[in-house]
Amino acid sequence: MIADGSNLFYYNLKEGGSLHYINLPDRINEQGIKIKPTHVQVVSGSIIVNDSGSGYAYYSIPYPLSQETRQVYKIVNGEVQYKSDNITPDTETVQSDQYVFLDDYGTPLYKNGESNSDSINALYAIGSNLIVFGPKSIEFWQRGDAEQYQTWVRTSYTFNREVGLDSPKSVASVNNNVCFVSNGMNAGRAVFAIAGTEFQKISESWLDEILDNSDTDNAIGFAYSRSNHAFYGLYIPNAQNKRSRTFVYDFSTKQWAERSSRNYKTGRDSSWNLIYPVWFDNKTVFGHIEDGELVYLDDNFHKEEINENETVSLIRRRQSPVILNNYQNFTFDELGVELNTGTIDDYEVNPKVQLEISEDGGNSFGNTILEECGKTGQYFYRVRFLNMGIQRLCVVRLTFSENMDVTLTNASIRVSPLGFSI
Secondary structure (H helix, E strand, C coil): CEECCCCEEECCCCCCCCCEECCCCEECCEEEEECCCCCEEEECCEEEEECCCCCEEEECCCCCCCCCEEEEECEECCEECECCCCCCECEEEEEHHHCCCECCCCCECEEECCCCCCCCCEEEEECCEEEEECCCCEEEEEECCHHHCCCEEECCCCCECCCCECCHHHCEEECCEEEEEECCCCCCCEEEEEECCEEEECCCHHHHHHHHCCECCCCEEEEEEECCEEEEEEEECECHHHCCEEEEEECCCCEEEEEEEECCCCCCEEECCEEEEEEECCEEEEEECCCCCEEECCCCCCEEECCCCCEEECCEEEECCCEECCCCCEEEEEEEEEEECCCCCCCCCCCEEEEEEECCCCCCCCCCEEEECCCCCCCCEEEEEECCCEECEEEEEEEECCCCCCEEEEEEEEEEECCCCC
16 A cells, blocks of 8 residues: 555556555545545554544554445445334445545544644654654554454554654654654654563764754655674665765664765765665565666676676674873874674785874864775774874774675774873
8 A cells, every 4th residue: 555645546466457546535624635545554454544734543443444335334424324124224335445535424534643743754663563753753553353353452552652753754663663764743753662561762963963954854765684683774865964974873882884886986975875675585675766776686796787797795894982192192103903804705806904193173184094904704803003293182994895795893902191182
């Protein structure tokens, strides 16, 4: 099913063909105005959608599209019609997709938030739980018990009005964690993860600052798993300085990284070209932002295809925090890095890693220094950078762009304090 903000469509995967339109009900508080769904979910066979800008959600009976037609009561001028015996209600046959959000009497099925007068700007289902997002609050709904199966109930003690949803398109789920960009009501914008009904802030202060200074209305969240790692990605079309950027969180390492693509002609970094991953045919398949093509991840291919004939090398980069010695000068004697490039197949290749040093907190970097990483079979090769001058504060950045696997397992620095400050 697809909700585009104005319409709702469904596609029959078994039969194929074209998209089919689902008739939407009028707003419960505005007759003659159709609801405008931006999110659609299914819980226990019931389809539920939000209505953009309102606090109402509209839902269906269980499995409303399992049959092409449906028997409903015949209604004329708001009254149920009866057969000739004046006892048995008269019925009529309707197309199921024209009656999805109506009961057998033609009345809309709807529910609004129980604990706060908040609009619903997103919905997300995990198992039997439905997470109902609003700009100022978040609730958890479930289908009612046997006697109340046609309605919804809020799960006890799960109302949260400390956190709301800032970016409706940022909601995504991986390994039963639902991630989203929260609003700035209490502590500024941030990325939260919901596990069950527990909330956890997963963004770091530097990312919070970027979110606070960015237009996040159209930020897009996505998620995927790879090699026992679960990732949540956040694409921000208009981040700081109006530059698009993509950040990815690894639930295994609890760390964030920025993903980027390189412009083939200029060599400069741009936002990651990949978005909307799905698992298909034992591959992680992404859509390409620029040209709309489908691409897949290959663990043994360390480049990015521009087209059939052109590629650019993947750049893998790690950057340190600011290195200080109580604000006193020191000589930067050695940076040692444990790297594993020994799995390379080509015995003739001698891969290299690049070091850059910044003396202004990471805003700009000086000349590059290259060191060899170790050939085939030289596992956990220790790379040593020596005699890197006098520093007061510095940031180091390592860059690797060879077409091979690389694992950075550890790093250490050796400095000599000079005993005076400047």
